[in-house]
Amino acid sequence: xxxxxxxxxxxxxxxxxxxxxxxxxxxxxxxxxxxxxxxxxxxxxxxxxxxxxxxxxxxxxxxxxxxxxxxxxxxxxxxxxxxxxxxxxxxxxxxxxxxxxxxxxxxxxxxxxxxxxxxxxxxxxxxxxxxxxxxxxxxxxxxxxx
Numbered sequence: 001x002x003x004x005x006x007x008x009x010x011x012x013x014x015x016x017x018x019x020x021x022x023x024x025x026x027x028x029x030x031x032x033x034x035x036x037x038x039x040x041x042x043x044x045x046x047x048x049x050x051x052x053x054x055x056x057x058x059x060x061x062x063x064x065x066x067x068x069x070x071x072x073x074x075x076x077x078x079x080x081x082x083x084x085x086x087x088x089x090x091x092x093x094x095x096x097x098x099x100x101x102x103x104x105x106x107x108x109x110x111x112x113x114x115x116x117x118x119x120x121x122x123x124x125x126x127x128x129x130x131x132x133x134x135x136x137x138x139x140x141x142x143x144x145x146x
Contacts, residue, residue: 006052011041011059032070036062090136093118097146103127111141 015037022030040059044050098111104124111120111131122143125131135142 006044006055008041008044008048011037011044011055013041015039015041028070028074029067032066033063036066090118090139090141093133093141094136096133098131098133098141098143100125100127100129100131111143 015034017034018030018037019034022028022034036059039062040055043058044055093113096113098113098118098120100120101110101112101117103109103126104120104122107121107124109120109125110117112118118141119139120131120133120141120143121137122131123145125145130146131143132146133141134144
């Protein structure tokens with residue numbers, strides 16, 4: 001069988017390729033799979049007579065353990081940002097005063113923010129009314145009279 005002759009360098013090469021894929025597919029998972037492959041290759045060099053089954057068990061155990069440890073680590077120590085709403089454009093608008101582009105009908109309307117028109121929800125107001133954004137639900141800004 002083809003895999004019966006896996007050597008340490010096969011594991012190291014595969015580990016390096018998998019680790020490099022982390023650059024293309026970020027997620028902090030492939031890095032640990034790559035490191036597990038490299039470690040399995042090193043163990044294979046130290047114990048050259050090791051069978052394929054043991055190699056696969058070592059790789060699997062190291063992979064699962066390193067991923068579980070990493071996920072636990074990041075859950076306990078979330079990455080904090082000085083701009084937590086950076087990619088949440090709607091949240092950035094909370095507190096901002098806008099002018100309605102059209103009259104509100106049945107609690108729905110539109111307001112312009114820069115070069116974009118946002119859907120707004122709240123009480124019915126006339127066109128040109130100044131409103132304040134108080135919340136965001138999906139892509140709809142929740143407003144009240146300013």
